[in-house]
Amino acid sequence: MILDQPLNVLIVEDEMLLAVELSFLVQEAGLRDVGHAMSSEEAVRLARALTPDLALVDVHLNDGPTGVEAARLIAEDCGGVVLFMTANVMRLPDDFAGACGVIGKPYSENAVKRALAYLECCLRNDHAPGPPPLGLILSPAFRLRWGGGVELAG
């Protein structure tokens, strides 16, 4: 992450319309949309090549429910922070596969905008500016890492 540069964001979503909407929201949040992937293989390949600061990852991709494993590889191998965006919040593993959190679908435009601004702040300072905005659930590991002693609202 280069401090005075926008954060690089990779979008991993097999629904084209959702990916396009996310791309708009990423750019409006002042972040840089560096690429789209629709399968887990493409996601991991792009993450390795582009080393994004943040990857927005759906669980169901066009090669099946492979987003969780892709997220684990991206988080472990590429140094990027992963945020899940899925309708299957309840089925994520307890450790969130190394991801920082999840936004449940169906999300609102407003919820994604707030979450992106919040995560940018967390990523740049390695500390949360406060409790996460409505709709964003942080993983236990990242709550600890970013939240410090702050009581974070679910």
Added chain:
Amino acid sequence: MEPGCPPQGSQGPEDDEEGMSKGDPPDPDDGLVRLPEPAASGSADIARYAQELEAALRQRTALLHEIDHRVKNNLQLISSLLVLQCRRIENPEARAPLRSMLERVNAVATVHRRLFKSTDPERFDVAEFARDLVTDLSQSLGREGVAVRLDLQAVNAPANHAAALALILNELVVNALKHGFPDGRAGAVTVTVRPHGETLEIEVLDNGVGGLEAQPAFGLTIVKMLSQQVRGQGEVQDAQPGRRVIVRVPVAETE
């Protein structure tokens, strides 16, 4: 229990049945759960039927998750379609009705995000839902100088009223925020959810400009139709200043 089947003999009939079933495999796709034949219900059979029941239950649960997942994804897709089209319309007046539709779709989507989280799928807590919806609306529509306050008590309503209640609350809050405070006027909107006996009371109070004629026709029509649908009653009062709208809906368990 089974007079014709002494404990020592239970192994024999089971072997026989397995031998017979080779030529006639059970059809796992027909969705039917077969009850054991009384004469063959040794402990091994009971264990096997328990396994089959568990497998059938797992299959049904997976199916329910799949449907829930698809409904949520499709709501997301509808919302994204509206967002993308809104982005192409430059004229704010032309965009306004589409934004209103987006807000309504989001209200229904908020319900769906909440529904499967509750332990009882037949009921949902209006207060929890109202917190999500009103927070989202005040963040996306609100502005400096207009405070949005929540006064929420848990009220369980039937889940089949969830979408109607969501849309009613959406119209009332959107209306107060959009029309109550023109020309930079400051003030507050207070949303109250409370139980009153076996009735749910939703109250939206603003201290804005008031006046009933400012109510946009379609929003009011939605509130009227849906209140009727859930056998509720609405009341609009002059709050001097501003407006108070109360919707009362019966929510007894027998509803």
